[in-house]
Amino acid sequence: MKRLLAKILLFFLTFLLIISCNAVKRLEPDQNLLVKNEIFSNGEKVKDPRIYNRLSQEPNARILGFPLKLQFYNLARPNIDSILSKKYLNNEQKKNRLIALLSKKQFDRYIHSKVEFNQWIKRTGEAPGIVSEEEAKKSENRLKSWYWNNGWFNVEADYTIVPIEDKTKRARVEYYVNPHQPYILDSIYTEISSQALDSLYELHKSASEIKSGIQYNTLDFNEERDRLSQLFRNNGVYNFDQEYISFDADTVNTNHKVNTTLIIKDQRNNIGDSISRTPFKIHNISKVNIFTDYTYSQRNEKLEDSAQFEGYNLYSFEEMRYKPEAVSDAIFIKPGSIYRDTDRTRTYNRLNALRVFKYPDIQYILDPEDSTSTDLISNIFLTPLPKYSLGFDFDVSQSNIQEFGIGFGGSFLIRNIFGGLENLEVSGRGSVASSTDAAASTDKNRFFDITEVGADLKLSLPRIFFPLETEKVIPKYMSPFTNISLGFSTQRNIGLDKQTFAGIFNYAWKPSKKLSNSLDLLNIQYVRNLNxxxxxxxxxxxxxxxxxxxxxxxxxxxxxxxxxxxxxxxxxxxxxxxxxxxxxxxxxxxxxxxxxxxxxxxxxxxxxENNLIFASNYTYLWNTRESLYDKEFSRFRFKIETAGNLLSLLSGVVSYEQNEQGNNKVTGVAYSQYAKTEVDFIKHWDLGRDRIFAVRAFGGVAIPYGNANSIPITKTFFGGGPNDNRAWQAYDLGPGSSGSILEFNEANMKLAFNGEYRFGIIDEFKGALFVDVGNIWNVLDNVNVPAYKFEGLEDLKELAVGSGFGLRYDFNFFVLRFDIGFKTHDPAQPQGARWFRDYNFSNAVYNVGINYPF
Incomplete structure (x- = not known):
């Protein structure tokens, strides 16, 4: 086996050497392939990637040092038209023979397909990066611009094209920068025409992005322009725009100091061919009109119903379907307040989160009854979504328990069920499958021997449902919801079979776009094993x-x-x-x-044993990712959960029945009591050119106490699988150094660390190199096997290490993933023989998954 791998490796390296010589085969005699850029500042090599990103030309992308896309591009024929003409079109005998065989129409399609395929190769590959004097000069100017925008106004730059002596038709470009002395911000003056804006600026000048004594940076001025625009528009200046802000910088005879003047002109008014200017004013909201069932086709019809609540005017073209207090509670634009952009944004977000209306339309007009032209009327047009929605889903699955499974489900949504913007959703699900283990089936003659059915009921209230006032703790701009759900499911002929009953009373709120909170005040689960x-x-x-x-x-x-x-x-x-x-x-x-x-x-x-879990948990989630297409973001999740404390407190009042182990029972089941916490951090860095480096760190522990000496299996941790350590199958890793001797290995403590380098290959195909580290252990529970337990930092040597590579195809809306993991450090092996013991394809684990693992 080792000889075979050595031969394969030798063949692969020889192949790379041969085709790498062809990387320059499409170049003209006077052309050189760009292999490297180097930038030197005052004689020292620059390492800052931000500066290298300013260059207009980069070397061809490489995967493990090999320019795959360039090689693919070189497979295309540069003179495809002349080749086809010579081979087919100008060869009458061959042409006529093919037309007789195919037909004229199919012959033309055949020739066209040859051209299209050649063009596809070019589009998918990457054209050679040819060293160019024009591009080098452009890069030189971009370098000057970058240094100038960062305060080096007297920067000088030059470049040199250096041929690579030991390689044919290849060169690198060296850029030399002499920044000279940077300029420092000194005096900052203001020329603000409007008294209202001047007063606002003076009140908030301490938050300015431009300060005396720091080095000049153009981005600071752009950020200050953004800050002032937001400041004014959130303090009543409805018609303000960034174009009114400008800066005048004086650097003449200032000894490398920059004296800056902030200029904000009055509002410009175009009247015919003439232009006049008037001072900006602070605008107030005089009225808020809410049209609760607006459609474009009804815009000219007569309003049939109306209501008022706390200054809000609500109108309806039909009978009012919504409680006025519920609709007005979702509106942050208040009558009598000043105009604020944030109020409009929060209103949009809240109304969309309700899932009752389509995207709302919010308009402002001057109040015709106000002679000072400072009062605004806000008209909010709401278009209801259908009161009832019906949905269906269907999926096909495979796992280590079932060879083949079919799942199906449906949901029925009732919007605004009680008139207060509440939503009620009823859903059902079911599945049938064929088991992988004959033991799981009682009927060996049936193909589908596994069944599961379940139903859920969820009521969502757009407020914190609590006896005490919570507005000061969780204000309504945080989009609070109370979610009450009940669920039931039953599994038959799958392992031990079980029935599960669940009930959750949850609060959810989002202080910002990046931060969300979830609190399960009560999370009840009852698991009953049937077989x-x-x-x-x-x-x-x-x-x-x-x-x-x-x-x-x-x-x-x-x-x-x-x-x-x-x-x-x-x-x-x-x-x-x-x-x-x-x-x-x-x-x-x-x-x-x-x-x-x-x-x-x-x-x-x-x-x-059956499980009864009375738990409460809190989840904190910070996520800077705004869409699926964000390549650089951070995600931090913290969760803490406790169970059994409420029932334990009642033990002093209620006389519980006890089991043989002396544990208290409720409804015939010993209730679980534990504390559990999880910390999860994910970070993605965008390296440019379709390259991403992603890391994840996870730690979790669940400690039983009081009425329990172990953790319910539904609350334990496992290792391995396509989204964890990919060198082990799910549930096959750990605990500790035990060697996964059980069918389903789980424990109450887990550590996991992952790193993955992702890169583009060809078209929508992506590649990845990864390293996964982690394991599970038992700690402070009833397990006494030393190999399973975590007893101190010395047990960190039992961390399993898996490494490997993967191939992915991006369908835009999801990613199909294939990873191969190799056991790099296996803690189940004897000490001294754990590294690279089974590092080969025969012992590798092959994972198929949907989307990225983290």
Whole structure:
């Protein structure tokens, strides 16, 4: 195997060497391929990528040092028309033979397809970056411009084209910059014609982006222009625009100082051919008119209904369908207040979040009753969405549990159900699938032997539903919602089978576009296992170990064969009781083997017990990504959850029933009690030219206490899979150095770190190189196996490392992803033999996923 890999690598390197010599085959004799740009400032090499981005010409993009797109471009024939003419069009014998074979029309299409394919190769590839005096001069001027805009007004620049001596027809360009002494901002004066604007400026001048004593930067002046425009428009100056702001900079005989004058002229008025100027004024909102059911076709019809609430005027072309207080609560433009751009923006955002109206139209006009021309009337036109909406979805899936699955669902949305802009959504879902494990099925003759059905009910209220006033803590501009949901699902013939009941009382609010908060005041889950007798059919590894221990013991099998097998479930349970019972005589097992049986017993008990979770949780999410097309952004998520505390407090009032372990039970089920926290950070850097570097760091821990000594399996962590450590299958990694001996490995602590370099290959095909680091452990729970537990920082040496590469295809609305992960550091291997032990294709893990992993 090693010889084969060596041969493949040698062939690949030889192939790269041969085709790299052809990178310049399309160049003319007097042309050179640009291989590198270098910039020197005062003799020192510049490393700032912002400066290199100013150059008008860059070398061809490379993937692992190889110019793939250039090589693909070189596959195109530069003189395709003459080649086709000579080969087909001017060769009458060949031409006539093809026309007789194909037809004239198909022959023309054949010739056209040759031309189109050649053009596609050129479009998909990348033309050679040819060293050009014109482009170098343009880059020199751009460098001067960059330094000038950053305060070096006397900058000098030059360049030199340097041929590469040991490579044919290749060259680099060296740029030499002498910035000289930078200019510093000194005095800042103002010439503001309007008294109203001058007063606003003086009140907020401390927040200015241009300050005395700092180096001149053109971007600071642009940001100051943006700041002043927002300042004025959010303080009543309705008709202000950035074009009224200008700066005058004086650098004559100032000893490298810049004396700046901020100039803001009066409002310009065009009357016929003449232009006049009038001072800007502070505008107030005199009236707010809300048209709740406006459509363009109704614009000239008579209004049939109206209402007033706290100064708002509401009108309707039909009978009013909305409570006035609910609609006005979504409007931030208040009668009697000054005009603010932020009020309009917040109104747009809030109305869109309600999902009751189409995108609203907000207009301002001068109040004809005001002689001073300072009062504004705000007209808000709302067009209702349909009261009822029906949706359907369908999907096909595959996993480690099912070979093939079909899912389907539907939802029914009722808008404004109680007249206060509330939405009620009823949804149902179902699926059928074929299992991968015959043990999961009770009917071996059926192809679809797995079923799941579920239903959910969700009511969304556009306010914080709470007995006390919350406006001061969560003001309405944060777009608060109260969400109440109920859900039920049942699974049959899949593992242990189960029924799940859930109820959530949630608050959600967004202080800004980047920040969102979610608080589950109460999150109740009840999980009932229906087929616990099937446990050892599902968890076969546990059963095999149990059966081997039974053979080594003094247990009397019902099976009298040479290699007896425990009957499932009765005899398997009998053997566990036989070993762990205090009344059992000598079992013939060692102390270690006894604890192995005890571990199997405790795991079975935990995975087959019903769960009752009364939890509360809070999630903080900071996300700078504004759309799917953002390439550079940060995302930080923090979540904290506690469960069982409310029921524990009631134990002093309510007399709970207890189970055999001494845990309190509610409705016959021992309730879970734990504290759980998660921290997740993602950062993407845009490196330019379709290259992105992305990292993720995740840490989570869940600690049981009080009424529980373990975590419900639905709240634990797992490692591996296409969105985690891609060198291991999902649930195959960890815990610790145990070597994933169980079917579904989970634990209550997790660390994960990922790094990925993404790059364009050809057209919509993308490539990636990645490194994934992480593992799961048990900590402060009832697991006592040392290999599973995290006992100190020394256990960080059990972090698993996976590395590999991937190929993706971008469909714009989603990305189809294929990754190959190799076990680089495997903590399951003996110490000293963990690095690159199974680093080969035969032990690699192949992942298929939708969209990027993080």
């Amino acid at each position: 616990t007798e099937n446990y050892f059919n599902v968890y076969r590894n546990s059963f095999e170990e149990l059966n081997n221990l039974a053979r080594e013991s003094n247990f009397n099998f019902d099976d009298l064969s040479e290699n007896p097998v425990l009957e499932i479930p009765n005899e398997a349970d009998e053997f566990i009781n036989y070993v762990v019972s205090d009344n059992t005589p000598d079992t013939g097992l060692t102390r270690e083997e006894f604890f192995n049986v005890l571990d199997i017993s405790e795991r079975k008990l935990r995975l087959t």
